[in-house]
Amino acid sequence: SSGINAEYGGSSFMALHVKYEFCVPDPHDFSALYGKVEMELEILTKEDAEAKPAGKAREEPNENPTLKDPDRPATSFSWFSSPWKTLRFILWANYKWYIIGGLLFLLLLAFILIFLYSAPGAMADKLFSAL
Numbered sequence: 001s002s003g004i005n006a007e008y009g010g011s012s013f014m015a016l017h018v019k020y021e022f023c024v025p026d027p028h029d030f031s032a033l034y035g036k037v038e039m040e041l042e043i044l045t046k047e048d049a050e051a052k053p054a055g056k057a058r059e060e061p062n063e064n065p066t067l068k069d070p071d072r073p074a075t076s077f078s079w080f081s082s083p084w085k086t087l088r089f090i091l092w093a094n095y096k097w098y099i100i101g102g103l104l105f106l107l108l109l110a111f112i113l114i115f116l117y118s119a120p121g122a123m124a125d126k127l128f129s130a131l
Contacts, residue, residue, distance in 0.1 A: 021039070026032040044052065053061050092099070 022037055023033055024035040024037070052063075054063065055061050
C-alpha cells in the first residue's frame with residue numbers, strides 16, 4: 001500500500017505528523033516487489049523539538065521515534081569486504097551444478113591425460129621386460 005496518512009483529516013498541509021510509504025517494483029518483473037520505503041515526518045515547534053530530542057539515525061538519544069536495528073537478510077553484505085560470501089550466496093547458489101560438473105570434467109580429463117602420458121612408457125617396459 002502506498003500513500004500519505006496524515007494525523008489531521010488526510011491533508012498533509014495541515015498535519016503535524018505525516019507517515020508516507022511507497023513500494024518500488026522490481027525493474028525486471030513489475031509484479032514483484034523490489035523494496036519498500038517507509039518515511040515519517042513530524043513538524044514540531046521549537047519548544048516541542050527541545051522537549052523531544054532525537055539523534056541522527058540510531059545515535060543517542062534514540063527516541064521520538066525509537067529506531068530499532070534493521071533486520072537485514074544474510075545476502076546484504078559488501079562483496080569487496082567479504083568475497084567468500086559473494087561466492088557462497090551468488091555464485092554457488094546459482095551455478096552449483098555447473099561448478100560440480102566442471103570439476104568432475106577436469107578430474108576425468110586429468111585421469112585421461114595421465115593415462116596417455118604414462119601408457120607408452122608402461123607398454124614399452126612390458127614389451128622389453130619379456131625379452
